[in-house]
């Protein structure tokens with residue numbers, strides 16, 4: 001018999017049961033469901049809606065049910081529909097009429113909203129912890145390779161030399177913002193919807209603030225219709241995860257490039273690479289590719305919830321049952337992506353010789369030479385022109401800028417002095433980019449210090 005079977009004269013069709021059920025995926029919220037029900041029962045007792053003895057009986061049975069599910073002892077069927085009814089049905093099986101009182105002043109509509117918020121609060125904390133672990137690894141790899149120089153790119157063309165640590169710390173910044181976004185998201189998830197009941201509130205004298213306190217919520221929702229139909233906190237979770245995935249995907253793309261024989265900037269550890277079933281020589285960056293690839297489904301989950309919600313009238317509609325699989329999928333995939341990426345990054349071998357090899361190729365120090373002239377009073381646009389000519393000269397003569405003699409420089413502009421040879425050196429280019437947030441050794445040192453400070457808090 002269904003918990004809602006009273007007004008029905010016929011059994012549900014089997015296909016309806018299969019189609020309608022969410023138990024196959026909302027089972028993962030069983031702990032939140034039980035936690036919520038215990039808090040609800042305590043509130044009912046405190047308000048004299050049920051007796052103290054009834055509450056104790058309910059709480060004890062719910063804790064037993066939790067253990068049964070922990071130990072895989074409870075069998076669920078599609079006919080139970082969802083985790084909320086499966087647990088309530090088991091409760092009634094165990095303690096009879098007292099169990100039937102639990103659903104007083106409550107609806108599955110506010111119950112599911114409560115469960116998912118509790119679940120997301122837990123997972124947001126988990127993702128935050130994993131991000132911190134990854135940030136620690138990024139900081140460590142940066143710190144251990146402080147002097148390593150590589151070409152910096154724009155348009156994937158060599159642009160200016162940078163420190164490898166500077167490059168890594170750019171990702172530190174991105175993920176730090178993602179961490180902040182999770183904190184911000186948490187505030188909007190941390191609002192307690194139970195007591196909205198089906199849509200309009202309840203005639204019982206309930207105490208919603210008590211329930212919020214029991215469950216550790218910062219706030220109570222303000223409008224019952226909004227409480228049961230709002231899913232923007234789920235869309236926002238999907239968005240924040242999509243943003244993390246986008247950052248991780250960019251990082252992955254660079255790992256993939258760096259690990260090619262064309263770049264040869266890093267080697268991936270054998271434990272974090274894969275082989276080919278046909279080409280014996282292959283060592284593939286599957287982890288980075290999968291992290292990049294998973295970004296697609298994570299974006300999909302964001303678009304999915306936004307689309308599910310866009311035409312829904314107030315208040316609850318069954319459509320919103322489609323909110324869960326996407327956000328669960330995004331959570332699962334971002335967690336494992338961040339975790340495995342962290343291990344992969346921690347074990348890369350940095351080929352600093354390859355990074356700096358041919359560093360002068362691509363005339364990577366050209367800006368520095370133009371700046372040199374500009375600092376001697378030549379308007380920058382003109383200095384740009386002079387160095388452009390120098391580059392053309394080098395190309396004709398198969399040389400790089402660092403191979404020019406002072407006499408050659410001099411032919412292009414009389415402001416060149418002997419110190420241009422030193423100024424054109426790659427280490428000088430790094431050292432001199434000392435503007436706040438630049439790639440100089442001392443600025444990277446400052447960033448590392450800040451990173452460490454952030455990680456200590």
Ligand code: ARG
Pocket residue numbers: 022026081082108109112318320321
């Ligand atoms: N399984 C449902 C969901 O995930 C629970 C709420 C159902 N409420 C209802 N009145 N049908 O959204």
